[in-house]
Amino acid sequence: MRGSPPGRHTAAASSFALAVAATLTAVAGAAHLRLEASRAPMAAEERSRARLAAVEVRLRRLVLAAESAAGRVATLPETLSALAGEPGALARLFATLDAVRLSDDERPALAVHVLPLATRAWSGRITDPRALQGIAGPKRDVFVLAGSVTTTLVATRPILGPDGRPLGIATAELPVAIRRNIRNEYLSDFDRLAGEQAGVEVRYVDARDDVPEARAFPDLADGAAALEETLRAPDGGTLAHVRVRPPSPEDTLGPLSAAYRRVVSGLGLLALLAWTLRDTPRWRLRLAAGATALRALPLLLGPPVPAADSRLLSADVYASTALGPLTRSPLDLLLTSVWVLVLAGLLFERAASRLRPPARPAVALVVYLATLPALGGVFAWVADTSANCSLDLESIALVPASAAHLVLQISLLLVLAAGGLVLGAILCLAGPVPTAASGRLVRLGSATLVALAAFRLWPRDLIGLPLVPAVALVLLAALPGAGRPAWQDRLGSRGPGALAGLALATVALLALMLYPTLVHYGEKNARQQIEHDHAPLVRRQPQWREYVLRETRQRIDVLNVLEDLPWGSAPPLLEELAFAVWSSTDLAAFGFSSAVEIQDPAGSVVSRFALNLPAVGGSPPPLPQSDEWVTGRDDLPAAGGGGQVLHARRLLSYHGEVHGAVHVYVKDDFWNLPFIRPRDPYSVLYRTSTLGTTRSRPLALLAYDRSRRLLFSSAEQPPALSATLLERVRRHGEGFWTTLAVDGRPQHTFLFADSHALYGLAYPRMGAGRFTADLVEAGAGLTLLALVVLFGVLLVRTALGRARLSLPSLLEAVTGRFTLRLFAAFVAVAIVPVLVLQVVVRGFVADRLRSEAESDALERAAVAKKAVEDYVLYQRGEAPGLQPGLDAGLVYIASLVGNDLDVFHHGRLVASSKRELYDSGLLHPRVPGTAFRSLVLDSQPAIVGTEGIGGFSYLVASVPVRLDASEAGILSMPLGLRQKEVEAVLEDLDRTIRLASALFLVAAGALAHSMARRISEPIREVTAATRRIAEGDLAIRVAATSRDELLALVDSFNRMAADLERQRADLERSNRLAAWAEMARQVAHEVKNPLTPIQLSAEHLRRVYRDRDVDFAATLEACTETILKQVRTLRGIVTEFSAFARPPxxxxxxxxxxxxxxxxxxxxxxxxxxxxxxxxxxxxxxxxxxxxxxxxxxxxxxxxxxxxxxxxxxxxxxxxxxxxxxxxxxxxxxxxxxxxxxxxxxxxxxxxxxxxxxxxxxxxxxxxxxxxxxxxxxxxxxxxxxxxxxxxxxxxxxxx
Amino acid sequence: MLSTPLLALSLAVPAAPRAFDEGPPEPALATRLDRIETAFRSGDAASLRLSLASSTKVHVDLPDLPDGPGSYGAGQLQVMFGHIFGAFGTREFSIHRDGVRVSRPGTAFARGRWVRRSQPDGPETVQVLTFTLREEKGDWRISEIRSSR
Incomplete structure (x- = not known):
């Protein structure tokens, strides 16, 4: 008898060992946590001190970096040469400063100032020297400049001449804190001393403050104890105050507990897995129980991977309560779908393994009806996932957009697969399709009846099945049950390679069903969102605008703007003030096109920030008369885009003294709506809201008045509204869907109206070509993924030492079969050029696009340069020097050239069509040192460089511009919009190339397989025929199917077989003859021996009979005895021969x-x-x-x-x-x-x-x-x- | 800024035209606001879900969201608020009824003040939430929750 396989024992031992390890870890973890909890109070102060020490270390590092950089700059030979006025030295100093800055890990901003504080050279974002007046001197110093938005650590070093006389000051600056109240993919606030840790507060002490040191922090509301410390510069000056709260026990124990839980969960899962995968007779029950336990364990202990902050565990990405706690995150959905698939597979296997006769028609009808709830359940699950997911699930790309996308799409694929298996199990109850034609007809009729009833009566609002995928899924599920014995036999006879191929084909089919399903539900959700959410948002926009303005006024009232800044403070302090006010109100929170202006008591605008609301006037607004809010409407000039603004203003007076005034403007437009895709590329820097649209459904908003005049359009090419449509909108005020040409292509448009205007919300209609391309990409992408999983399975099985479906078996199959080897060689040869071509084409196109963008930008910059010079000349005609209001001129010129513009003079910003980027501190109001050096010092005609705002980087084209006789100015053209266009084109190109490469490889693979089969088929036939010949069938011949060298092989083989057959026939004949001859010889020999005594006896008898003297009787007896004996011998011989010749x-x-x-x-x-x-x-x-x-x-x-x-x-x-x-x-x-x-x-x-x-x-x-x-x-x-x-x-x- | 020769007549009036119905909210709206308050105070995400728009996604902007503001389904928000309520114990939540504004047709704005702690004995944070509610067949449902500055 055979014993249990050794693998079964190994799995059992592993399972037990892992379970023991999990238990021991849990016990150890509990003990450790109890110990830490008991130590927590004592350790709290220790941890607080550790936090404080970390802050001090960070500060020391920053101070050291700044001081070191300033020291290097002060002692550069180029610095002294430049200050001495040597020709060419200044340009060299710029280059050296750039090099020094880039070589430093901290990248401090560096500057060389001559006394009394005029900047001569710089690199990076340096503070305006006016802000340093009275603070920075020719001495070694470190101090902090704490603005409303940006806090900077500044180190200074004197630049000493050969005689020791101070010639200037070298500065190195590092931003230590930013507070913009903006959080998006490009920007986020930070504080380098406080870091990311909670419980650390830092208050920076501005060097310009005259306030003596006082207790920086108020008492904590909860009375908790905290450590406070003053952070000082090397010379003892105060830089900041820091307060550290003691960490709570949860802060300490939480991560430790989570770590133990994850380890225990991981060990537990491995133990369960080993137990589940044991090969035992009752494997079905074990698999079902194991799968259920594997699903339950992460619910109790949490998953071992990934980290807790992973998007795979984030409900922000996906979460649903439809299945209770089973679908609270993308990972939950994946685990649940795997579990359901396993159970569905077992159900199907059970149902399919029972052979049933074809069911009666009535039973078949009931079975078909029973499939409807299962079908509905599957698609309801997909619909629920689509409705509760923030991602664009329809984008099933060859390269997944993110791990979360991949996990969710795989999960839905598994849901479809599970649904198919359940449907298959139900359909198995009907048995195989009857062989009789009448039976088949009845079955078809029943199925058709059920299908018609389903699609007519189905509650569309509830689920709304996508027709084609639903039918396809039912057909796929019905296939195995229809011809069950046949496919079972065929499947059983196939090797693992064929089974793997079948699995891949199934995945491809399911992917081709999944994509249209997701598009169906995406479309449905989008329309519902547009009708029931976006349209009401548009209608309520005027009221919303007024509501937010009201709340903004209340907010500004509590800010006490200008109260703490006595008049006469350095103006640069106020540059960020308007932005600070704006960003602390709901105008920023909700992204309204708006502006905040701060006036001094004389009425001059000392600080302004505006989002999408350019300044186009020269004179400031009049000072308000009251410190109560006054709100009205102003008209915007055409140069400013036209339209109206809500304008609220009030005086800022404190303790009877007027400190200034504040004006708030909110424009009548719709750019703040979260679903509108803005045309301005920089607006993404201010938005803290993500777009609610998808890659395939970017929304455009159109607004018309009752005369069909366009009031607003987020599209570049809005359609004209016909009178017919106008009338229809009036009749169907709540809205209806139609198709309009927006941006030059047909778009689904929801038209609706309110009492003021007519609106349209449009998104592109997906054409058949795009749908097909995306469908193919989805199928290819998920199949490729399945291939990767299959490869992973091969690796695992190889590691487990399995013989079948492992890497060695695959290699053996490939190397052992000429067809596969040829196929693999063809594909390998095709892959390399495809990949190379992909990289080359992409690189070529990207370079070409960038080059074209730069050329185009420089051309437009040249046009803008001419316009600016003419404008400045025109203005100078009225008064000498650069006049205020150049911003208005730049806005107009920018609209002509289709790009934003900035003008710098003597290195500083003097005008911009996008002031808010500078007023908010996002951009530095000083031209980059590289551009200054190239255009002003080296007199180059143009330069294209790269700038960045946080994570948002873009190209900048700069040209010199003549503003006055003193020095050339610099006109810069940031190419953010063009860059976005280029990136969009490249993204599409990438997708197209990937898809084309995939299709090409598939086609190459198919062609390779076909050719390999055609080449190897004759060889295979010859091999099989040779085997038959070896077994003795010499009549076998191979049919010639080709006319090439293989024909010669086949002919030779056939000739050989014929020769062998003939020779065998000859040999058999001669063997037969030889055998006959041998047998005849043997027979003659055997028979001859007994014949001699018979003959002798007979002769003796005759002699004795003739001789009467001898006793004849005795002789007769003896001789007959001899004769009989020999006859018996002869008979025995005959018997033996007869037995030998007897048939079987x-x-x-x-x-x-x-x-x-x-x-x-x-x-x-x-x-x-x-x-x-x-x-x-x-x-x-x-x-x-x-x-x-x-x-x-x-x-x-x-x-x-x-x-x-x-x-x-x-x-x-x-x-x-x-x-x-x-x-x-x-x-x-x-x-x-x-x-x-x-x-x-x-x-x-x-x-x-x-x-x-x-x-x-x-x-x-x-x-x-x-x-x-x-x-x-x-x-x-x-x-x-x-x-x-x-x-x-x-x-x-x-x-x- | 705007007083240039090109600027048209500036219409300055003492107060903006009335765009809202002011006064106590209508009964259905008041009931809904009560339920929202109850849900926040008790930390009951399932109850809060019943106040959310059911047929469309809800736009939510809270600093707790790691991916930033976005549009979420009702089921998603139930789970997300479950996490938020579990992590941050609500000490106080109230919607100022006098600040509720109803615009016609069928849109209301309300502000809630949310006081919560990050730990049982940790510091309190105060957050102002602006709710946009939309009337659906006589019932008011939340279509937007945004954190105000």
Whole structure:
């Protein structure tokens, strides 16, 4: 009997060991946590001190970096040369400063100022020297400048001349904190001293403050104890105050507890997995229980991976309560879908394994009806996922957009697969399709009836099935059940490679169903969102605007703007003030096109910030008369975009003294709506809201007045509204869907109206070409993923030492088959050029696009330069010097050239069409040092560089512009919009190239497979035919199917086969003749021997009869005895020949060899010579199917041979033994043996080593054995001979 | 800024035209606001879900959201608020009824003040939420929750 496979024991041991490890870890973790909890109060102060020490270390590092950089700059040879006025030294200094800054990890902003504080050279974002007045001097110093938005650490070093006289100051600046209240993918606030840790507060002390040191922090509301410290510069000056709260026990124990839980969860899952995958007879129950436990464990302990902050665990990405706690995150959905798939698979396997006859029509109808809830459930699950997911699930790309996308799309694929299996299990209840045509017709009718009823009566609002995918899923599920016995047999006979191919094909089919399903539900959700959410948002926009303005006024009231800044403070302090006010109100929170202006008591605007609301006027607004809010409406000039603004203003007076005024403007537009895609690329920097649109559904908003005049459009090419449509909108005020040409392509548009205007919300209609391309990409992407998973399975099975479906088996299959080798070689050869082409094309196009963008920008910059110079000249005609209001001119010129513009003079910003980027501190109001050096110092005609705002980087084209006679100015054109266009084109190009590459590889693979088969088919046929020839079928021939070299191979083979056949026929004939001749010779020889005594006896009788003297009676008796004896001998010879020539036995019956051999051997026991011993070893052995008589004859022959061999003395052993599906009769003697030459011929007919005998004995034994499907073997030597007769056991013979 | 020769007549009036219905909210709206308050105070995300728009996604902007503001389904928001309520114990939540504004047709704005702690004995944070509610067949449902500055 065979024992349990060793793998089963290994799996059991592993499972047990892992379970023990999990338990021990849990116990150890609990003890550790208890210990830490008991130590927590004592450790709290320790941890607070550690936090504080970390802050101090960070500060020391920053101070050291700033001081070191300032020191380097102060001692550069180029610095002294530049300050000395050497020709070319200034340009070299700029270059050196850039190099020094880039070589420093902290990248401090560097500057060289001449006394009294005029900047000569710089690199990076340096503070305006006016802000340093009275603070920075020719001495070594470190201090902080704390603005409303940006806090900067500044280090200064004196630049000393050869005589030790101070010539200037070198500064190095590092931003230590930013507070913009903006959080998006590009920007976020930070504080480098406080870091990311909670419980650390830092208050920076501005060097310009005259306030003496006081307690920086108020008492904590909860009365908790905290550590406070003052952070000082090397010279003792105060830089900041820091307060550190002690960490709560949860802060300490939480991560530790989470870490233990994850380890225990991981070990537990591995233990369950090992237990589940054991190969046992009751594997179905084990798999179901194991899968359920594997799903339950992460619910209790949490998953071991990924990290807690992963998007795979984030409900922000996906979460649903439809299945309770089972779908609270993308990972939950994946685990649940795997679990459901396993259970569905078991259900299907169970249903499919039971053979049923075709069900009656009524039963089949009920079965078909029963599929509807399952079908509805599957698609309801997909619909629910689509409705509760923030991602664009329809984007199933070759390269997944993110891990979360991948996990969710795989999960939905598994849901479809599980649904298909459940449907298949239900359909199996109907049995296979009847073979009769009438039965098939009835089945088809039932299915059609159910389908029609479903799609007519289905509650569309509830679920709304996508038609094609639903039908496809049902058909896919119905296929296995329709022809069940056939596919089961076919599947069982296939190797693992074919099964893997079937799995991949199934994945591809499911992917082709998934994509249209997601598009269907995406479309449905989008329309509902537009009708029921976006349209009402548009309608309520005026009220919303007024509401937010009201709240903004209330917010500004509590800010006490300007209260703490006495008049006369350095103006640069105020530059960020308007932005600080704006960003602290809901105007920023909700992204309104708006502006905040701060006036001084004289009415001058000292600070302004505006989002999408350019300043186009020259004179400031009049000072408000009251410190109560006054709100009204202003009209915007056409240069500013036209339209109206809500304008609220009030005086800022404190304690009876007027400190200034504040104006708030909110424009009448819709750019703040979260679903509108703005045209301005920089607006993404201010938005803290993500777009609610998808890649395939960017929304555009159109607004028209009652005269069909366009009021607002977020599209570049809005359509004109026809009178017919206008009338229809009036009649259907709540809205209706139509198709309009927006931005030059047909778009689904929802038209609706309110009392003021008509609106349209439009998104692009997906064309058939785009749909097909995306469908193919989805199928290819998910199939590729399945291929990767399959490869992973191969790796795992290889690691587990499995023989089938492992890497070695794959390699063997590939190398062992010419077709696969050829196919693999074709694909490998195709991949390399495709990948190279992909990289080359992409690189070429990207370079080309960038180059074109730069050329286009420089051309437009040249046009803008001319316009700016003319404008400045025109303005100068009215008054000398650069006039205020250049911003308004730039806004107009920017609209002409289609790009934003900035103008710098003497290195500082003097005008911009995008002031808010500078007023908010996002951009620095000083031209980059590289541009200044190239254009002003080196007089280059143009330069294109790269700038960045947080993570948002863009190209900038700059040209010199003549503003006055003193020095050339610089006109810069940031290419953010163009860059976005280029990036969008490149993204589309990437997708197209990837898809084309994938399709090309698939086509190459298909072609390779076809060619490989055509090449290898004739070789395979020749191989098979050769095998048949080796088995003796020489009549086989191979059909010639090609006309190339393979035809010669086939012809040669066929000729060879024909020759072999002819030669065999000749050989058989000559063998037959030889056999006849031999037999005739033997017969003659055998017969001749008895004939001689017969003849002699007869002659003797005649002689005696003639001679009357001899006793005739006695002679007659003797001679007749001799004659009869010889006749008996002749008869025996004839009998032997007859037995040898007899056809195979036809009466086979189960024979008990133990009994048979005993019966044959027993008689010999009484007639043995005295020196001969006969031993019988006859254990119980399996029965054999045999003709008893023949079998007895064979055994007798073997025993007789042995008796003749031993002669008068020896031992003969007759033994029975059982082998692999056979039984052996062994007759062994200790006679002299048979020499090797005779041994080779003992089984030939008529061969004998004895003087007596026909020579047919062993030949007969061999024939009898072979007729029974067995054989005989002889092993002989000087010590004896062993003859083994073996026959197949009766059970093995039956299987055969 | 705007007083240039090109600027048209500036219409300055003492107060903006009335765009809202002011006064106590109508009963259905008042009931809904009560339920929202109850849900926040008790930290019951399932109850809060019943106040959310059911047929469309809800736009939510809270600093707790790691990915930033976005549009979420009702089921998603139930789970998300479950996490938020679990992490931050609500000490106080109230919607100022006097500040509720109803614009016609069927849109209301309300502000809630949310006081919560990050730990049982940790510091309190105060957040102002602006709710936009939309009337659906006589019932008011939240279509937007935004964190105000």
């Amino acid at each position: 036995a036809t009466r086979l019956e189960p024979q008990d060899l133990q009994e048979l051999v005993s019966v044959v051997v027993r008689p010999y026991g009484t007639a043995l010579p005295p020196g001969v011993r006969l031993v019988l070893e006859a254990p119980d052995v399996p029965q054999v199917n045999a003709d008893r008589r023949l079998l007895e004859r064979a055994v007798v022959n073997l025993v007789e041979n042995a008796l003749q061999a031993v002669g008068e003395r020896g031992t003969i052993t007759v033994r029975l033994q059982a082998g692999d599906d056979r039984v052996e009769v062994v007759v062994e003697d200790d006679g002299p043996g048979v020499d090797a030459e005779a041994r080779a011929r003992v089984f030939e007919p008529f061969f004998s080593t004895k003087t007596a005998g026909s020579g047919l004995g062993l030949a007969l034994v061999k024939k009898i054995a072979e007729d029974h499907g067995g054989g005989v073997a002889l092993d002989s030597g000087p010590g004896g001979t062993r003859a083994t007769l073996w026959l197949p056991a009766a059970s093995a013979a039956q299987r055969l």
